[in-house]
């Protein structure tokens with residue numbers, strides 16, 4: 311729901327229980343989650359339960375493990391002694407989950423450890439109202455040497471990537487696969503393009519014509535994803551405006567929404583040049599921590615993205631886009647309202663049309679905007695940055711006048 315009014319669920323309804331008693335539904339609130347994570351099921355370096363536990367104990371409400379072209383539902387063993395990192399991972403795994411839970415065997419004199427399936431990890435870590443694991447996959451493909459990676463969240467069966475005749479077609483045919491799965495399963499499966507600037511694989515020009523593509527990563531915590539662009543190529547955030555301006559200047563253009571994710575792979579070191587967890591996440595506005603509700607909220611655009619700025623409210627009502635920032639003591643915030651105005655030049659795409667240092671910034675739509683979105687930057691350094699000089703930021707979804 312673009313142009314949604316997040317945080318303004320005024321209707322009070324009553325849920326009838328089987329017993330005939332009624333119960334008022336939970337009040338909507340923000341739930342924090344990461345939808346891009348790798349474990350030993352692909353090229354991450356830790357066991358899935360350890361990773362889920364990392365997120366759970368740090369206040370995350372939900373998590374999707376998104377392995378390269380894999381869903382964790384088969385029997386798989388890994389070498390316990392592959393290298394120093396693996397030995398450390400096994401040691402920590404045993405210490406945290408115990409000998410009764412961790413499954414080991416000897417194979418030709420080598421110790422093996424079994425990777426638990428998603429259902430097993432869920433049985434151990436999921437907790438009603440506290441932590442929810444959602445299935446996922448990173449559909450990992452390329453066109454020639456250009457990587458085209460797309461996450462699909464809440465799918466039960468693997469999607470094997472198929473070829474397209476260009477980068478654009480590769481996105482399109484694979485997004486269509488996701489749409490088909492969604493239709494067939496009746497589940498809300500959400501898919502987004504990952505890290506467009508990774509190996510400079512996907513440009514705004516490639517993305518804009520793919521109407522099937524409704525989401526992309528405005529922030530990916532992997533330090534190899536050229537988040538800031540370079541001298542000649544735009545930043546990942548700039549790509550958002552380029553796609554939005556291109557699409558929305560046509561009738562019935564499909565907006566693009568932006569997610570922040572970790573793309574975490576390394577869990578045993580903390581270094582700027584490693585893809586470690588805890589860098590970027592989304593905050594989803596829902597009543598309950600339940601897969602359908604979380605997925606429907608994301609699908610409808612009822613979420614914002616963050617690397618450390620917390621919002622308690624994002625609303626769009628009567629032509630006013632308004633935010634409430636949960637300010638921290640000693641930290642200052644700057645909100646920029648970013649828009650592309652109708653009939654503006656190419657250079658004016660994604661221009662800052664309003665700016666505020668208030669904790670309750672607002673922007674009144676003039677009607678001359680194709681779209682407006684907000685970015686809040688704080689003066690606080692990111693505690694675990696993926697690039698030099700990174701500060702805590704939040705991004706809200708574009709609204710269409």
Ligand SMILES: [Zn+2]
Nearest residue numbers: 448459504505
């Ligand atoms: Zn990727």
Ligand SMILES: [Zn+2]
Nearest residue numbers: 346348448573
């Ligand atoms: Zn990834």
